Every structure is written in C-alpha cells, then in structure tokens.
Amino acid sequence: QLQFFALLDFKKFSLYANDFPINLFNSLKQLYGKYFDLPKLRSELSVVYSTEEFQKPNVHDLLIYLKTTNLDENLPQATQLISLILTIPATSASAERSFSALKRIKNSSRNSQEQNRLSSLSMLSIEKKLLVELKKKSTFHDEVIKDFLTKNRRID
Incomplete structure (x- = not known):
C-alpha cells in the first residue's frame, strides 16, 4: 500500500532518471493525490532523479539538504513528498x-x-x-x- 516510498529510494535514482517509476507514482496518486500538484511533482522528481547532488543516503538527509540550500522553495512538491514519507510511521x-x-x-x-x-x-x-x-x-x-x-x- 505504501509502495510510493520507493519513489525516494536513492539507490534507484539513476534507474528512475531513465525510466520514471509510473507505477510507484500511481500508488502515491491513489492514496495522497489530492494533496499534491501531480504534474509538478512528477517534474520535480525527474529533476531530483537526474541531479547527483540529490543522491543522499536517506530521505531525512535529502530534506536537510533541500532546506539548507533553500531548494525546498524551488521543489515544494518534492519537499512535501519527503515530509509525508518522514511523517508516516514505518512500523506499528x-x-x-x-x-x-x-x-x-x-x-x-x-x-x-x-x-x-x-x-x-x-x-x-x-x-x-x-x-x-x-x-x-x-x-x-x-x-x-x-x-x-x-x-x-x-x-x-
């Protein structure tokens, strides 16, 4: 159900840069689509996937990088996705x-x-x-x- 977490799997960014993970994106769209500007998010994710500076060891580090470089203002939808992933409990x-x-x-x-x-x-x-x-x-x-x-x- 939370397959969209893999959208920010940094190990697959180079793969995603060549072949956008539409199935994972659709998983996000189905569960949380109403909270995002989806075309803009897809565009921002494409930028994240193709830019080496965004390849951080984990999602938290990526958010810190975006905040410290003020790129969170330029990539608001990606920042919102990162925040969503960080706030959903991974375990119960x-x-x-x-x-x-x-x-x-x-x-x-x-x-x-x-x-x-x-x-x-x-x-x-x-x-x-x-x-x-x-x-x-x-x-x-x-x-x-x-x-x-x-x-x-x-x-x-």
Whole structure:
C-alpha cells in the first residue's frame, strides 16, 4: 500500500532518471493525490532523479539538504513528498506491543474473571512503574491487606 516510498529510494535514482517509476507514482496518486500538484511533482522528481547532488543516503538527509540550500522553495512538491514519507510511521511495533500486553492479560483472565477485574489488571500493567515505586514503601503490603480486610467479598 505504501509502495510510493520507493519513489525516494536513492539507490534507484539513476534507474528512475531513465525510466520514471509510473507505477510507484500511481500508488502515491491513489492514496495522497489530492494533496499534491501531480504534474509538478512528477517534474520535480525527474529533476531530483537526474541531479547527483540529490543522491543522499536517506530521505531525512535529502530534506536537510533541500532546506539548507533553500531548494525546498524551488521543489515544494518534492519537499512535501519527503515530509509525508518522514511523517508516516514505518512500523506499528509500539502499538503492537500494547495490544500484545492486553492480549496476555485477557488470555489469563478470560474464563474466570469479570470485566472489572480485567480493567484492574490492565491498569496494573499500564501503571507498572507506579506500582514498583509503591512496593518500595514498607507499609504498602500492610495497606493492601487492610484494604482487602474491609471488603465484604473478594471481588469488590
């Protein structure tokens, strides 16, 4: 779906200079076309591909080069594409980790626990640092036991 990222693959710039990557350009057009002046972007990309100074090791370095040389004003559509590529997250690892923690909590409590308990377990997982700090206090366990003794039922 994000095939258009390859439009700024500096290793292929010389190839793209001879044979413009229309399929990648169409991928961008399909997803984000309304945000670009597409004919102008294509022209600017052709300039980027055919100019050796633009062959930087990564997209971030290319953006820095454009900004420091004030070429971002001359290549606004290419600069906008670079900014788009730099702002789209390349991975969802942190979100996946959060979901996997929730999945572990759900799996351990699915058959015998209520939604309230699941919510409490989730809160403990989320506030793990705070819990570690509380456990360092010598009265923490006594306070938990005292609170537990005041309850009529275990699940309250």
